[in-house]
Amino acid sequence: MRVLLTLALTAVVIRMIWLRFGTSPSLGFPPLDPAFVRLTPLEVATLPLATRFDMPMGSEHGAFTYNARPFRISRHLGDDLNGIGGGNSDLGDAVYAAGAGRVVYAGSPGPGWGKMILIAHRLPEGDELGPVVQTMYAHLESIRVQAGQNVQRGHQIGMVGTAEGAYLAHLHFEVRLGPYVNPGQGYADTPLNRVAPEQFIRANRGAGADILNPPPEKD
DSSP, X not given: OHHHHHHHHHHHHHHHHXXXXXXXXXXXOOOOOOTTOBOOHHHHHTSOBOOOOOOSSSSTTOTTEEEEEOTTGGGBOSEEEEETTOTTTTXXXXXXXXXXXEEEEEEOOSTTTOEEEEEXXXXXXXXXXXXXXXXXXXXXXXXXXXXXXEEOTTOEEEEEBOTTTTSSSBEEEEEEESSBOOOOOSBOSSOTTEEOHHHHHHHTOSSOTTSOOOOOOOO
């Protein structure tokens, strides 16, 4: 019992340190590797309920954008979304939360990623995908939210970037299953816990293809 209590207290301390310093590179502390960090049952239970999802760029349907590198093409674990002008024409374009949720990571996880945001969403009870899904937004030019903040669907969370000049401007967008808060990698031989973003959005829009969702509630 004493060993279990010690381990539990250690986990709580590590999580507090990560939440305080891991998402703030400007403070001079190296970000703590969150590969082993997961949302607690209480955190999952208090996540905003996401009943609808929209595309994170362009219109609700993703108009004025195109998918330059879809999920699982060349081991890719997400979709690379671009403005229709190509090149860097979409640099600084708005990036929106795909659904209601809570920001669980906002920072720069490492080379090649640029700025990244992870949002956790609680799905309606009984959803076959499970109670928690996360959307990830990477290569951002800027971040307009912070860890722990609740957001509504359609809330602007950042701007399209180039991963600090590593690529032409685009949004790397992923949908992940489960409560694990880990920036992770963008390529792998298997899908890991990712699912196809475009298919997920289509299946969870909550509105017909010819019907626009109502605007999100104000914060």
